[in-house]
Amino acid sequence: MNAQALREETPMAAAQVSDQRSVAIEAHGPRRTFKGEVEAVRDIDLEVAEGEVFGFLGPNGAGKTTTVRMLCTLLPPTAGTARVAGIDVFAEPAAVRRRIGVALQEIGLDPLQTGRELLELQCGLYGILGPQAKARSAELLELVDLVDAADRRTSTYSGGMRRRLDLASALVHSPTVLFLDEPTTGLDPASRLTVWAEVRRINAAGTTIFLTTQYLEEADQLCDRVSIIDGGRIVVDGTPEQLKAEMGHDVVSVALAGADVDATTAAIGELAGLERVVAEPDALALYVRDGAGSIAEIVRRLEAQEIGIGAISVARPSLNDVFLEATGRRIEEDEETRA
Numbered sequence: 001m002n003a004q005a006l007r008e009e010t011p012m013a014a015a016q017v018s019d020q021r022s023v024a025i026e027a028h029g030p031r032r033t034f035k036g037e038v039e040a041v042r043d044i045d046l047e048v049a050e051g052e053v054f055g056f057l058g059p060n061g062a063g064k065t066t067t068v069r070m071l072c073t074l075l076p077p078t079a080g081t082a083r084v085a086g087i088d089v090f091a092e093p094a095a096v097r098r099r100i101g102v103a104l105q106e107i108g109l110d111p112l113q114t115g116r117e118l119l120e121l122q123c124g125l126y127g128i129l130g131p132q133a134k135a136r137s138a139e140l141l142e143l144v145d146l147v148d149a150a151d152r153r154t155s156t157y158s159g160g161m162r163r164r165l166d167l168a169s170a171l172v173h174s175p176t177v178l179f180l181d182e183p184t185t186g187l188d189p190a191s192r193l194t195v196w197a198e199v200r201r202i203n204a205a206g207t208t209i210f211l212t213t214q215y216l217e218e219a220d221q222l223c224d225r226v227s228i229i230d231g232g233r234i235v236v237d238g239t240p241e242q243l244k245a246e247m248g249h250d251v252v253s254v255a256l257a258g259a260d261v262d263a264t265t266a267a268i269g270e271l272a273g274l275e276r277v278v279a280e281p282d283a284l285a286l287y288v289r290d291g292a293g294s295i296a297e298i299v300r301r302l303e304a305q306e307i308g309i310g311a312i313s314v315a316r317p318s319l320n321d322v323f324l325e326a327t328g329r330r331i332e333e334d335e336e337t338r339a
């Protein structure tokens with residue numbers, strides 16, 4: 001049902017829905033320059049509604065961690081404003097800290113501690129003591145599926161288990177907003193899936209989540225809305241569906257297998273519905289309105305010029321293509337950690 005229909009049928013309901021979705025995070029132009037030179041973050045403008053999983057997607061060095069650190073009060077901005085949970089981040093950092101949980105990229109777990117000990121200690125830092133700390137830790141161990149490993153030293157944990165323990169420790173004080181900086185980078189595919197499941201569970205329990213990632217699939221799977229950041233600026237934002245739909249075309253990938261980029265592009269030439277050709281290291285991506293309908297013609301033209309190609313495939317646009325279109329580059333994923 002669209003918003004108009006909802007309003008006509010139940011005039012109060014629509015108003016209440018929009019009132020309830022208050023803003024959990026808003027940032028207007030926080031900038032950060034390092035050593036007066038590196039403009040790590042500039043012109044960031046974003047709003048995250050309560051209850052959303054918001055994805056901040058970008059390659060290495062895009063400015064993700066710098067943004068997270070500013071929003072979490074860990075780094076003063078060079079300029080700009082930001083509010084988290086309704087509070088001015090830069091004017092009232094202590095009040096913001098009580099309402100947020102943070103899991104940063106580098107995890108520092110004491111290898112001799114058990115998972116349960118770590119959580120109870122973390123509770124103590126927030127004034128949760130005695131039986132309350134024990135109860136809260138037990139609850140969190142359950143939430144992140146570490147009950148069986150709770151009394152083992154963290155040195156025996158896998159990478160995925162360490163990330164989940166880190167997630168749990170960011171949650172001891174029941175924050176309303178959780179910041180996760182690349183929660184699955186470096187994890188194997190199976191551990192990545194378990195972390196995704198935890199993120200979904202934490203969100204379902206009511207926590208707004210701001211998550212950074214270099215994995216397009218992760219943003220697609222987990223996030224209600226995504227901003228793509230590149231070179232310290234947001235280059236595109238929207239729901240993953242919107243971003244893909246706005247592309248309005250299919251992507252035909254032609255693996256070059258040694259063929260020359262320019263010769264191949266020239267051989268394909270003008271093609272009905274062809275909007276754009278992007279050259280990648282060993283493939284050509286053709287943005288074409290009707291991918292399936294164009295393949296035969298593309299192959300015919302290449303054969304006519306005796307250009308041999310490795311493979312040709314057609315796909316609906318993915319977030320990968322959205323990134324490529326917005327920046328002219330691919331997000332380089334860490335090959336070792338991919339499926």
Ligand SMILES: Nc1ncnc2c1ncn2[C@@H]1O[C@H](COP(=O)(O)OP(=O)(O)O)[C@@H](O)[C@H]1O
Binds near residue numbers: 034035061067
């Ligand atoms: N403390 C710092 N001093 C100087 N430059 C920095 C510092 N922290 C980050 N940068 C630079 O700012 C840019 C953005 O970094 P970062 O926010 O860590 O990106 P991401 O988390 O997206 O990989 C990079 O060019 C990085 O080298």
Ligand SMILES: [Mg+2]
Binds near residue numbers: 065
């Ligand atoms: Mg980072």
